[in-house]
Amino acid sequence: MTRLLPLIAMLATITLLTGCQDDDDTRPALEVPSDYSFTRDAQSTVSFSGQTTRIAMAEELAVAMINFDQTAEGLAEMFRNTEGTMPFADADLNASTKSIRSKVAASHDLFFSNTTASTAIRTTMDEWLTAQVNEVFPNRNEVAAAGQAGQIADGSSVRYVNANGLEYNQAIAKSLIGALMYDQAVNNYLSTAVLDEGTNREDNDMGTVVDRSPYTSMEHKWDEAFGYLFGGSQNPAKPLTDLGTADNFLNKYLGRVEDDADFTGIATDVELAFRTGRAAIVAGDYAERDRQATIIKENLTKVLAVRAVYYLKQGETALTTTPANTGGAFHDLSEGYGFIYSLRFVAGQDATVVEGWITDLTNASGNGFWDLDTTVLATIANEISTAYGISVAEAGN
Amino acid sequence: MFFFILQLIKAMSRYLILLLLPLLTYSACSNPAGSDDDDPMMPSFDRREMLKTWADEVIIPAHNDFEANLEAMAAANEAFSLNPGAETLTEFQNRFKAAYLSFQRLDPFLIGKGEEIRMRELLNTYPANVDLIQENADSGAANLDLPSNTVAQGFPALEFLLHAENNQLLTNANHRAYATALIDRMLLLNETVLTDWNGTYRDLFIQNDGNSATASIDRTINDYIFHYEKFLRAGKVGIPAGVFSDDPLADRVEALYAGYSKELFLEALSASRDFFTNRGLKEYLDVLNVRRDGELLSSQIEAQFAVILEASAALTDSFAEQVEVDNVQLLGLYDEMQRLVVLMKVDMVQALSINIDYVDADGD
Numbered sequence: 001m002t003r004l005l006p007l008i009a010m011l012a013t014i015t016l017l018t019g020c021q022d023d024d025d026t027r028p029a030l031e032v033p034s035d036y037s038f039t040r041d042a043q044s045t046v047s048f049s050g051q052t053t054r055i056a057m058a059e060e061l062a063v064a065m066i067n068f069d070q071t072a073e074g075l076a077e078m079f080r081n082t083e084g085t086m087p088f089a090d091a092d093l094n095a096s097t098k099s100i101r102s103k104v105a106a107s108h109d110l111f112f113s114n115t116t117a118s119t120a121i122r123t124t125m126d127e128w129l130t131a132q133v134n135e136v137f138p139n140r141n142e143v144a145a146a147g148q149a150g151q152i153a154d155g156s157s158v159r160y161v162n163a164n165g166l167e168y169n170q171a172i173a174k175s176l177i178g179a180l181m182y183d184q185a186v187n188n189y190l191s192t193a194v195l196d197e198g199t200n201r202e203d204n205d206m207g208t209v210v211d212r213s214p215y216t217s218m219e220h221k222w223d224e225a226f227g228y229l230f231g232g233s234q235n236p237a238k239p240l241t242d243l244g245t246a247d248n249f250l251n252k253y254l255g256r257v258e259d260d261a262d263f264t265g266i267a268t269d270v271e272l273a274f275r276t277g278r279a280a281i282v283a284g285d286y287a288e289r290d291r292q293a294t295i296i297k298e299n300l301t302k303v304l305a306v307r308a309v310y311y312l313k314q315g316e317t318a319l320t321t322t323p324a325n326t327g328g329a330f331h332d333l334s335e336g337y338g339f340i341y342s343l344r345f346v347a348g349q350d351a352t353v354v355e356g357w358i359t360d361l362t363n364a365s366g367n368g369f370w371d372l373d374t375t376v377l378a379t380i381a382n383e384i385s386t387a388y389g390i391s392v393a394e395a396g397n
Numbered sequence: 398m399f400f401f402i403l404q405l406i407k408a409m410s411r412y413l414i415l416l417l418l419p420l421l422t423y424s425a426c427s428n429p430a431g432s433d434d435d436d437p438m439m440p441s442f443d444r445r446e447m448l449k450t451w452a453d454e455v456i457i458p459a460h461n462d463f464e465a466n467l468e469a470m471a472a473a474n475e476a477f478s479l480n481p482g483a484e485t486l487t488e489f490q491n492r493f494k495a496a497y498l499s500f501q502r503l504d505p506f507l508i509g510k511g512e513e514i515r516m517r518e519l520l521n522t523y524p525a526n527v528d529l530i531q532e533n534a535d536s537g538a539a540n541l542d543l544p545s546n547t548v549a550q551g552f553p554a555l556e557f558l559l560h561a562e563n564n565q566l567l568t569n570a571n572h573r574a575y576a577t578a579l580i581d582r583m584l585l586l587n588e589t590v591l592t593d594w595n596g597t598y599r600d601l602f603i604q605n606d607g608n609s610a611t612a613s614i615d616r617t618i619n620d621y622i623f624h625y626e627k628f629l630r631a632g633k634v635g636i637p638a639g640v641f642s643d644d645p646l647a648d649r650v651e652a653l654y655a656g657y658s659k660e661l662f663l664e665a666l667s668a669s670r671d672f673f674t675n676r677g678l679k680e681y682l683d684v685l686n687v688r689r690d691g692e693l694l695s696s697q698i699e700a701q702f703a704v705i706l707e708a709s710a711a712l713t714d715s716f717a718e719q720v721e722v723d724n725v726q727l728l729g730l731y732d733e734m735q736r737l738v739v740l741m742k743v744d745m746v747q748a749l750s751i752n753i754d755y756v757d758a759d760g761d
Contacts, residue, residue, distance in 0.1 A: 143542055153515060153544035156522045321754065322611055323513035327544070 030288060032279045035237040036226065036271075038219070040207070045215040046236075048227025051184075053098050055232045055247050057081065058176050060088050061100065062248065065132050065169035066160055068140050072133040079129060101125070104179045107187030108194050109347060117351070121179060121344075125172055132168040136160050146370035154327035159334075164368020167334035173248065174338020178304060178345040181228040181250040186300055187347055189225035190293040196286075197221075205284050218281055222289075226274050229254065229300070240271050250300070257303050260310075262394035270299045304342045305388035306395040309381045311336030312361075313396030316377040330369050333377075337361060343384070357383070442684045445606040447677035448613050451506075452599050455676055459503040460591040466492070466499040467584050474580055481567045490559050494657065496583075497552050501664035505624040505672065508617055509602065510593035516586050517628070518547055523651055525553035527561070534558075534565075534575035541582050553651075555579050560654035608750060615751050618678075622742050623755050625669055630734040633662045637720050638727040645724050650716040658716035663709065670702045678745075687748040694744050701737045708733045 038045045061078045064070050077087035081099035088094050105111050105121040135149050140160060142150035149163045161167050188194055195218050202208075204218040215223070230239035232247035239246070244255020258267040277292030311332045318329035340361065344354045357380045363372045385392045473492040477485040500520060507517050526548040533539035533549050541550050548554075558566050558576050565572045594602075605613040631641070632651070639645035652658045673679055679695040687694040708730040713719045719727050746753060 141540065141543060141545075143544070151544045153518070153547065156518045156547055158544040158547070322616075323509075 030276070030279055030283050030285060032272075032276050036230075036239065036275050036278070037237045038278060038282060040209070040214050043214040045219050046223050046226075047213070047215060047220060048223045048231050048236075050098050051224055051227025052231035053093060053096050054100055054103060054180065055228070055249060056090060057088065057093050057096075057098070057100050058173070058180065059248060060090065060093065062169060062173040065129070065172065068137055070133065070137075072130045075129040075133065076126065079125065100176070100180060103184055104176070105183060105345070107183045107191070107345075109187040109191045110183065110345065125175070125179070128168045128172050131162065135162050136168065146367040152327040152330060154325075154331045157327075157331075159327055159331050161330055161334070162368075164362065164364065165330040165333070165370050166337060166362070166368060167331065170331065170334035171337050171341070174335050175341040177249050177253065177338065178342020182300055182304060182342060183345040185225040185228040185250075186297045187345065189221045189228075190296060192290060192293075195221050195281075195289070195293075201286065204281060216281075219278070222274075222278050222281055225296070226278070229270070229274075240267055243267055250303070253307050254300070254303050257306050260306070260394070260397070262391075262397075263302075263306065266299050266302065270296055273299075301346050302388065302390065304339055304346065305384055305390055308336055308339035308343060309384050309390065309392055309395035310397075311339060312377045312381040312384075313392065316374050316381075319372070319374050319377075333361065333369050333372075340380070340384070349387075353383075353387075442681050444614060445603060447681065448603045448606055448617075450676050451613075451617060452594070452602050455672060456503075456506045456508075457591070457594050457599065459499075459506060460587060460594060463496070463499045463503045464584070464587055464591060466496040467580065467587060470496045471580050471584060474577060478573050478577065481573070486559075486563060486567065490655075493552075493555060493559055494655065497556075497652070497661060498664045500552065501661055502668040504628065504665060505621050505668055506617070507590070507624075508620045509590070509598055511590040512620070514586060514589060515547075516590060519586060520551040520583060521553065521651075522547050522551065523553040523632075524648055524653060525549060525551075525557050527557055530554050530557055530575070534569075534572050537571055537574060539575070539578070541578065550579050550582060553653075556652060556655050560656075610752055610754060614749075615754075618746065618749070618751055619754050621669070621672060622738075622746070622753070626738050626742065629662070629665050629669060630731065630738065633658065633665065633716070634727060634731045634734060637716055638724055638731055639720075640728070640731055645720045645727075647717040647720040650720070652715075653717055656715040656717075659709070659712050659714045659719075662716070663706075666702075666705065666709070670706075673702070674699060682745065682748060685748060687744070689740075689744055694740065694748065698737065698740050698745065701733070701740060705730065705733045705737065 036046065057078065061075065064075060064078055074087055077085040079099070079101045081087065081093070081096065081101075083097075086094040101122055104125060105118040111118040139149040140151065142148060144150035144152040144161050144165070146165075147163050149161060152159050152161055152165070159167055160169070197217075200216070200218045200221075204216045207216065209215060210217050210220065213220070226236075229250050230236050230246065232251055233239040234242050234246070243258065244252055246252075254267050254270065257263045258265075273292040273295040277289045277296070280286070280288035280292060315329045315332035315336060318325040318332060337358070340354060340357050343349055343357075344351055360376050360380060361372075362368060363376070366372070381392050381396065384390075385395065470489070470492040473485070473489040477489045504517060504521070511517070529546070529549040533546065539546055539549070555576060558572055558579075562572065566576065602613050605611075608615065635641060637646050637650045650658045651661050679699070682695045682698075683693060689697055708726075712726055712730065713722070716727065742753060
């Protein structure tokens with residue numbers, strides 16, 4: 001065998017060299033621009049207005065959930081944006097044909113042939129909206145207690161919780177990060193099934209654009225993934241400039257994880273991968289495109305897992321200090337609830353495991369967060385950390 | 398880069414402790430008098446005695462002093478209510494100011510019951526919500542226990558009634574009734590905390606002299622530094638100066654209507670400084686011979702307090718005015734205050750083996 005080694009090495013070298021020569025012959029070197037800007041015939045090919053619109057709708061919905069003049073119908077209309085209704089303050093959003101609900105749990109990879117799950121998730125969110133109006137609104141001037149919805153103080157902030165201590169507005173806002181932004185970007189627009197759908201590759205190779213648009217279908221799909229993360233940015237060509245403040249959803253929390261010294265660099269990695277992958281599409285290098293898609297997927301998944309663990313640990317600390325910071329803890333756990341719910345949208349994640357975490361956290365057989373056994377929080381945090389290969393200590397601070 | 402420097406400082410302080418360790422162990426052997434102390438690392442310093450000083454000479458007296466001032470204000474309010482006029486109003490305003498100043502001396506030490514009942518938030522969350530104050534005064538039936546009424550009570554709310562709406566206070570019985578309700582609540586909150594201290598809490602506080610995260614020294618120093626960082630540095634100076642926003646925010650100052658933000662700031666600064674210099678902390682650091690760049694850390698902290706005082710000397714009484722006229726001066730003060738955060742929150746706590754138990758709030 002040892003005698004064969006030099007031979008194998010030689011053969012390998014020859015193969016590699018040939019490979020390289022082939023590459024050089026068939027495709028140009030990948031040129032990655034310094035900004036996320038791409039053109040065809042001097043016209044920008046980047047477009048993700050639908051994503052910007054849905055982010056803006058979700059922003060309005062989250063605020064409306066603690067506007068006590070709202071009704072259950074009003075919130076439902078914001079969630080659905082049914083034709084003929086005008087639920088939003090922003091007229092452009094009312095005029096739009098887009099809606100939040102139609103893209104919740106709607107990715108190709110996870111829900112194309114699982115409308116049962118998709119419908120169940122959307123119905124759960126419908127129920128949160130209704131419950132907010134029916135359970136929390138009437139008790140907005142009550143002091144919350146076990147079994148009593150109402151107000152709870154978190155420092156000088158006021159939080160509005162249900163009888164179990166959960167803030168529905170946080171639950172839905174943070175769940176949308178997984179159910180809408182992450183699911184659409186990762187499991188839909190970065191999916192090879194979507195990127196390569198129909199004649200996409202052929203069209204992209206030939207530079208065949210979509211009807212009266214400057215972009216090919218594949219370019220556009222990729223940009224739509226980009227839009228769910230950076231669509232709220234003031235200057236999406238340089239989206240790291242206002243990272244963390246461009247929205248209150250995926251962008252904000254990529255920013256938060258980036259700000260944790262244990263994860264610094266994650267945002268740069270994601271942004272570079274988006275740019276490189278997009279350049280790869282322009283160059284017709286689909287293997288490179290998919291390598292970059294994988295980098296994006298892994299890092300965005302990490303954002304969800306890190307924030308889930310972070311809020312569990314923060315909640316645990318707030319509940320176990322003396323004196324306990326109950327309102328602060330409930331707020332953390334409500335955000336954590338949404339991030340755990342979001343893990344449901346990670347490909348390969350067993351949904352029943354997530355449901356188990358949610359059940360344990362919700363403690364509905366007791367008084368919810370009010371009499372939660374704090375060891376449950378540590379257990380869930382450990383399980384998530386193990387499943388996603390992150391450290392509790394790094395994520396939890 | 399900043400983090401790197403922090404890490405470096407951390408690493409250096411650790412090294413310092415290692416150097417000190419043999420020294421301390423040696424004094425432990427030669428000084429059995431202090432052997433009732435359960436902490437082998439810090440034998441030549443009586444931790445329990447320091448806690449006694451904190452309880453009996455700082456915290457409980459601050460609550461008592463505050464109570465006396467609140468009662469004097471309540472009396473002035475009563476005199477005003479019986480006979481609303483320019484003279485009784487001025488006396489009421491004077492008593493209000495005295496109570497507000499007294500609160501500054503208590504504010505860094507709201508621990509235990511004070512923390513549990515959110516006394517600081519309930520007494521001094523600003524800016525106040527003036528619409529809610531009007532609404533509550535008009536309705537005459539506000540539930541001040543509701544967290545949403547935190548921004549409509551305490552000193553900022555009373556200040557609004559006394560200084561921005563004093564015509565209403567003179568003519569409108571509802572406003573006077575609301576002022577009375579606010580004062581009654583302040584008295585009740587302070588009484589609740591004081592009763593706890595005068596009951597079992599004082600002894601528990603002093604006996605809890607170990608060095609775990611829940612021990613009294615750790616807790617008190619955490620709360621002390623937290624107060625310095627969040628309320629003295631950020632609340633009174635940084636936020637109005639616009640350190641945390643795109644533009645300066647003149648309407649976020651303390652005592653917006655009364656116009657004496659500087660006096661309140663100086664009183665709070667003096668309470669912070671006194672606690673460090675005269676109540677045990679400085680001595681504790683010196684016994685441990687804690688040095689930074691060859692100099693006693695305590696000297697550096699004291700010097701920085703002096704620099705801060707100097708940086709505030711030229712400021713006008715109203716920080717709202719200061720922000721408008723020359724915000725750079727306020728920013729300069731903030732920067733000096735920030736330097737002290739590093740000395741206390743990094744160097745001091747490392748030397749005393751204390752973990753900072755609070756994190757920067759998430760902000761959402």
